[in-house]
Amino acid sequence: MSGFFYVLDEDVRILFVDDDPILREFAQVNLASVHAEIEVAGDGVEALEQLEQGAFDLVVTDLEMPRIDGFDLLGRLRADPRWERLPVIVATGRDDVEAIDRAFQAGATAFVTKPLNWRLLTYQLKFVLRSARAETALLRAGTDASPIA
Template structure:
């Protein structure tokens, strides 16, 4: 949230990388975007930008589409190919009438865009908005990942239980039935009958576990 009268747009602690071949724009970005909680780093082209991003620690990137060596389009593509960077929020910078480039950038994975000439105050608000959305999405992904891990663990326990129970249950049932037929003592026969019935009940539970595993959709 922005406090009225404050000089700064309020960011959570974050670091932005500004990739642009214009040294004046890079200098302006360092001056106008930096706040007590937003650290600004710059790169003069896509190659330097990708190298810095792969080192980690960047929370959002502001990328010019027209740069030497590696332009913004290729940089976006390389970012989206990288498992460690594929969710990085990317705001692209382009000319006011260059909507074809904007469409292409979005198709390649850009998150948002801004047009030149830049209004640094409005850009700060847009970056804060994009960054908050990215952080919310990251939180959702983390929760889904945790749920998937719990689900996978339950599946492994269920599978292991079925594998380990099959043999012992059959042995108990066979042994109880055999001894029951051989025993001439009613009390022992009755106890063995109860063991056999319990084994049958467990076998049914075991079968139900197998059916549940079969019907559970694969992740």
């Protein structure tokens, strides 16, 4: 068995959005690494405020939150040219068909259910980040990187 290593081994700035303060604390402990900076927000309002303050590479958001929930946050991000391609992973306790369909229709990049397996989540973050960066590189090179339907 090999020793512990950080999965997030490229520089990344992640915004973790959840109304549960304990989960936000866990996110900072379990996702942060030498390369990964984790910021937290308690709901969609705080998330939008933080996004206005600085660039993030990826957002992880819950769905059920006060003020602005995850569905509305996704809609606002996808409606804004600054964030329309920002990868967003939904992390929620809901696993019903309606929530899954609604999240992806609103613009989710990926969907994971709680309770979170933090190690598995870091691999999903790494994959989504790698995919988003490859798409950005293709777009900058002038190649159409539209997803295949």
